[in-house]
Amino acid sequence: xxxxxxxxxxxxxxxxxxxxxxxxxxxxxxxxxxxxxxxxxxxxxxxxxxxxxxxxxxxxxxxxxxxxxxxxxxxxxxxxxxxxxxxxxxxxxxxxxxxxxxxxxxxxxxxxxxxxxxxxxxxxxxxxxxxxxxxxxxxxxxxxxxxxxxxxxxxxxxxxxxxxxxxxxxxxxxxxxxxxxxxxxxxxxxxxxxxxxxxxxxxxxxxxxxxxxxxxxxxxxxxxxxxxxxxxxxxxxxxxxxxxxxxxxxxxxxxxxxxxxxxxxxxxxxxxxxxxxxxxxxxxxxxxxxxxxxxxxxxxxxxxxxxxxxxxxxxxxxxxxxxxxxxxxxxxxxxxxxxxxxxxxxxxxxxxxxxxxxxxxxxxxxxxxxxxxxxxxxxxxxxxxxxxxxxxxxxxxxxxxxxxxxxxxxxxxxxxxxxxxxxxxxxxxxxxxxxxxxxxxxxxxxxxxxxxxxxxxxxxxxxxxxxxxxxxxxxxxxxxxxxxxxx
Amino acid sequence: xxxxxxxxxxxxxxxxxxxxxxxxxxxxxxxxxxxxxxxxxxxxxxxxxxxxxxxxxxxxxxxxxxxxxxxxxxxxxxxxxxxxxxxxxxxxxxxxxxxxxxxxxxxxxxxxxxxxxxxxxxxxxxxxxxxxxxxxxxxxxxxxxxx
Numbered sequence: 001x002x003x004x005x006x007x008x009x010x011x012x013x014x015x016x017x018x019x020x021x022x023x024x025x026x027x028x029x030x031x032x033x034x035x036x037x038x039x040x041x042x043x044x045x046x047x048x049x050x051x052x053x054x055x056x057x058x059x060x061x062x063x064x065x066x067x068x069x070x071x072x073x074x075x076x077x078x079x080x081x082x083x084x085x086x087x088x089x090x091x092x093x094x095x096x097x098x099x100x101x102x103x104x105x106x107x108x109x110x111x112x113x114x115x116x117x118x119x120x121x122x123x124x125x126x127x128x129x130x131x132x133x134x135x136x137x138x139x140x141x142x143x144x145x146x147x148x149x150x151x152x153x154x155x156x157x158x159x160x161x162x163x164x165x166x167x168x169x170x171x172x173x174x175x176x177x178x179x180x181x182x183x184x185x186x187x188x189x190x191x192x193x194x195x196x197x198x199x200x201x202x203x204x205x206x207x208x209x210x211x212x213x214x215x216x217x218x219x220x221x222x223x224x225x226x227x228x229x230x231x232x233x234x235x236x237x238x239x240x241x242x243x244x245x246x247x248x249x250x251x252x253x254x255x256x257x258x259x260x261x262x263x264x265x266x267x268x269x270x271x272x273x274x275x276x277x278x279x280x281x282x283x284x285x286x287x288x289x290x291x292x293x294x295x296x297x298x299x300x301x302x303x304x305x306x307x308x309x310x311x312x313x314x315x316x317x318x319x320x321x322x323x324x325x326x327x328x329x330x331x332x333x334x335x336x337x338x339x340x341x342x343x344x345x346x347x348x349x350x351x352x353x354x355x356x357x358x359x360x361x362x363x364x365x366x367x368x369x370x371x372x373x374x375x376x377x378x379x380x381x382x383x384x385x386x387x388x389x390x391x392x393x394x395x396x397x398x399x400x401x402x403x404x405x406x407x408x409x410x411x412x413x414x415x416x417x418x419x420x421x422x423x424x425x426x427x428x429x430x431x432x433x434x435x436x437x438x439x440x441x442x443x444x445x446x447x448x449x450x451x452x453x454x455x456x457x458x459x460x461x462x463x464x465x466x467x468x469x470x471x472x473x474x475x476x477x478x479x480x481x482x483x484x485x486x487x
Numbered sequence: 488x489x490x491x492x493x494x495x496x497x498x499x500x501x502x503x504x505x506x507x508x509x510x511x512x513x514x515x516x517x518x519x520x521x522x523x524x525x526x527x528x529x530x531x532x533x534x535x536x537x538x539x540x541x542x543x544x545x546x547x548x549x550x551x552x553x554x555x556x557x558x559x560x561x562x563x564x565x566x567x568x569x570x571x572x573x574x575x576x577x578x579x580x581x582x583x584x585x586x587x588x589x590x591x592x593x594x595x596x597x598x599x600x601x602x603x604x605x606x607x608x609x610x611x612x613x614x615x616x617x618x619x620x621x622x623x624x625x626x627x628x629x630x631x632x633x634x
Contacts, residue, residue, distance in 0.1 A: 004580050012567060018560050062573070062582035 002049055003056045003073045005042035006081045006120025009035065010088075014113035021106035032109040033092045039116065040085035043078070050078040054479065057126070066187035072126040075476035076326060080123045080253055083333050086458065087245055088116050090337065090451040091238045097448035100237040100344035105148055112242065115141035122250050126188045128176050131254060135172060135218060138247060139165050145239050146231060157231035164227035168217035175211035182207060188262050192483050195263050208263045209270055212255060219251030221311060222281040225304045229288065232303075233296040233353075237344025238451075240296065244303055245337035249329050252310045259314055260322045261480040268317075275315035279409050282308030286416030295343045295353045295428070298420055299336070302379065305413060306332050312406055313394055320397040322477035327469060328390035331378065331462055335387060338375040338455035342368065345448055346428055349439050355424065360433035369429045371452050376421040378459045381414050386462035389470065492541070499541040503550070506534030514608050524604035528611025535616040536623075544624045551616050559613025566606030569599045 013035025017028050050056055050073050059068035073081070092112070095101045102108055118137035125131050139162075146158040180186055182203055183194035195204060217224040232244055259266060259274070285305025289298045310332070313325030343353070345368060350358035362369045378385035391410060398407030433439065462469050510531040517523025539547035552558060570581035583603070587594040 001574060001580070008567070008580075015560055015564050015567070019557070019564075021556075058579050060579060060581050062579045 001058075002042065002046045003058050003071050003124055005039070005046065006084070006124050007071070007117055009039045009042055010113040010117035010120060013038075014110040014117065017113065018106070018110040025104045028104070028106075028109055029092075029096055032113065033089070033096070035113060036085065036088040036092045036116070039120070040082075040089050043082040043085040043120075046073055047078045047082050050075055066185055066190035069130050070126040070187055071121075071124045072188075073124050074479050075472060076253075076257070076480065077123045079326065079330060079472065079476065080249075081120050083330050084116065084119050084123070084246060086454070087242060087333060087337050088112075090341070090454050091242045093454070094238045094241070094341055094344070094448050094451035097446065097451075098442065098444035099341075099348035099448040101448075102145075102236040102239050103149060107144060107148055111141050111144045111148065112239070115145070115242065115246075119246050119250055123253060128179065128186045128188070128191065130186075132169075132172050132176050135250070135254075136169060138250065139169060142243055142247065145243065146235065149234075149236070151234070154234045157234040161227055161231040164217070164224070168214050168224075171210060171214035171217065175207055175214055178207045179204075179211065188257070189483070192262050192264075195265050204263070205267050205270060208258070208266050209273075211258060212270065212274070215251045215254045215258070216277065216311075217251075218248070219255065219311070220248045220281075220304050220307050221277050222284045222304075222308070225281065225284070225307075228304060229297055229300040232300045233294060235296075237341055237347070241337040241340035241344075244300065244340050245333045248303055248307055249310070249333060252307060252314070252325070252329060255311070256314050256322060256325055256480075260317075260477075261483060264317075264481070264483070271315050271317045274311055275403070275406055278308045278311035278315050279406065280308070281305070281311060282409060282413045283416075286413045286420075289420040290416055290423075293355045295346065295355060295424065296340070298355075298424065299339055299343060302339075302417065302420070303336060305417065306336070306379070308413070309391070309394060309410060312398070312410060315406075316394075316397050316401060316403070318397060318401070319474070319477040319481045320393065320400070322480050323470070323473040324390065324393035324397055326473040326476055327393055327462075328387075330469070330473075331386035331390045331459070334455045334458045334462070335375050335378045338371070338452055338459065339379065341448065341452050341455070342372050342375060345445065345452070348442050348445060348448075350428065350433065351440075355427035357434060358428050359431040360439055362429040363432075364439035367449075369425075371449075371456055372425065372429065374456050374459060376425065378463065380418045380421055384463050386459045386466070388463065389466040393470070393473075495541050499537060503534050503538045506530055506537070510534065510608075510612075514604060517604060524607030525611055528608045529615070531608070531612040532615040532619060535612070536619045539620055539623050544620045544627060547623075548616075548620050551613070553613075555613045555617030555620065557613070559610050559617065562606045562609030562611070562613055564606070566603050566610065569603040569606060572599055 017031050020028055020031060055072060055074045057070055057072040059065050059070050061068060115138060118134045118141055122131055122134035125134060143158055143162060146154055146161055182200055183191055185191050185194050220228040232240060235243065282305050285301045285308060288301035289305060292298050292301065310325050310328055313321040313328060346361060347353055349365060350361060352358050374385065378387040381387040381391040395407045395410050398410065510527045513522040513530055514524055514527030535547050535551055538550060548554065553561065572584055573582035574580060583598055583600045585598040587596050
């Protein structure tokens with residue numbers, strides 16, 4: 001039952017809030033936040049249960065495996081479900097503030113919980129077609145969130161998002177169909193076994209490559225990332241933090257699950273190609289961030305750049321690489337979302353997203369400057385913050401495999417990240433406000449600060465006490481390497 | 488409509504009832520034969536759409552029980568709930584249960600599948616009727632005001 005909770009709790013919350021659409025905003029917000037807290041509670045319980053048993057699984061409807069749709073949670077799934085739930089709580093807390101929060105239409109909270117349900121379910125499904133369905137549901141929820149402000153530029157962004165993601169979704173569906181046709185299976189364990197069949201050795205790599213291509217588009221990897229900075233920057237801060245923090249990581253998770261576990265027997269050339277794509281993604285995202293002046297565009301390009309790091313861990317095709325990707329993903333979701341939420345606070349206080357038109361925040365709000373500094377340096381990978389350990393694990397494994405270029409690039413791109421973070425720091429915080437009227441006091445920002453502090457605490461804990469997190473990631477990677485079977 | 492089409496107006500009322508009856512029949516028949524909640528829901532939407540094209544979107548909306556969005560929500564909630572009885576018996580979620588209700592002269596077969604299917608029926612009817620009515624309303628506004 002616990003393994004169902006990442007799907008059922010947000011879905012039930014979404015329905016409940018939709019039924020309460022005539023109630024005042026306060027009631028809907030409270031129910032929404034309560035739903036997110038319940039999800040976090042269930043995710044915590046799932047984390048503990050998985051830690052004790054290794055893997056929880058449920059064949060929906062009581063049908064026999066491998067024909068039933070199986071929902072299963074191992075350490076990888078449980079950790080990602082938990083960070084999703086924590087991010088859900090932070091974002092819904094932030095939404096109660098007045099810092100660039102989304103307009104409270106009756107559809108807002110059902111869409112947010114619908115998105116949480118789709119993401120959570122994608123993390124626990126053990127069925128390839130079912131995974132496709134959750135990607136589809138994510139697409140619908142994000143489209144709804146993109147257009148729900150109703151401004152022309154949001155409609156334009158939604159169109160860019162829809163056009164490119166529909167291509168990805170169609171590719172994914174075709175790949176799923178081809179794999180089903182070749183193996184006769186959709187269940188992950190059954191696919192894992194079928195992939196060993198010698199008669200499939202000629203076609204399977206092609207189908208897996210197609211599947212990988214579709215998921216790379218969803219993850220926002222080079223050269224298929226243009227939809228991401230083209231659409232994300234039109235969203236209000238909490239919605240942007242949820243979408244920007246989570247969505248591309250679902251693509252990365254699916255790649256890790258499929259290339260790291262289900263089709264781990266895929267030929268080395270696929271991993272080699274993935275490594276090249278990872279490098280290009282890192283550099284392209286880093287350069288895009290250096291070029292732009294709009295806070296949200298800079299951060300959107302950083303998402304792309306960081307995706308490169310996550311893909312690198314998968315391309316290393318080893319338990320240590322998978323562990324690095326998991327650790328890095330957890331860190332990245334917290335740091336990225338925190339920065340998007342801080343961008344919303346900067347907008348509320350300084351009045352603009354364009355760095356050239358704001359300034360003076362350090363003198364006026366040193367606390368916010370400190371929160372920004374922690375998240376930004378964590379993203380750059382400065383010790384002792386969480387990003388340092390993620391990068392350390394990645395670079396160490398790259399060098400251990402004598403992939404000097406991969407490890408070197410991971411270090412060098414850190415400089416690009418540092419440069420664009422310095423740009424935000426200098427322009428928004430350090431230099432005086434260009435119009436000279438300074439920062440006006442804004443009321444009702446308390447919950448927004450609370451949400452940012454929650455995420456910052458997570459970054460600090462992962463940075464200062466990394467051992468339990470690294471051990472956990474290594475245990476998760478070891479279970480992937482065993483093909484999902486419990487020890 | 489630009490002028491009144493009397494024949495169309497006289498036939499649409501009975502046709503609406505007929506389509507709804509056919510929708511329910513398809514829903515129930517789907518238990519053992521081709522059909523079911525999804526197709527039944529689509530037929531019900533056809534009824535709503537026909538009614539809206541002749542009499543306008545607002546009168547058609549009044550004929551959708553509860554209104555399109557609450558109807559869709561009720562349907563989704565029914566489908567979600569239909570999986571819960573299995574949990575009470577310690578079976579996996581959505582494991583479906585059947586029992587026959589003796590009526591004296593015959594037995595009425597009941598199941599959680601039926602509840603699930605009714606949920607799908609209502610969700611499809613509510614959602615798609617909502618879309619159709621919103622689109623028709625947009626068309627009415629383009630032609631200069633609702634009839």
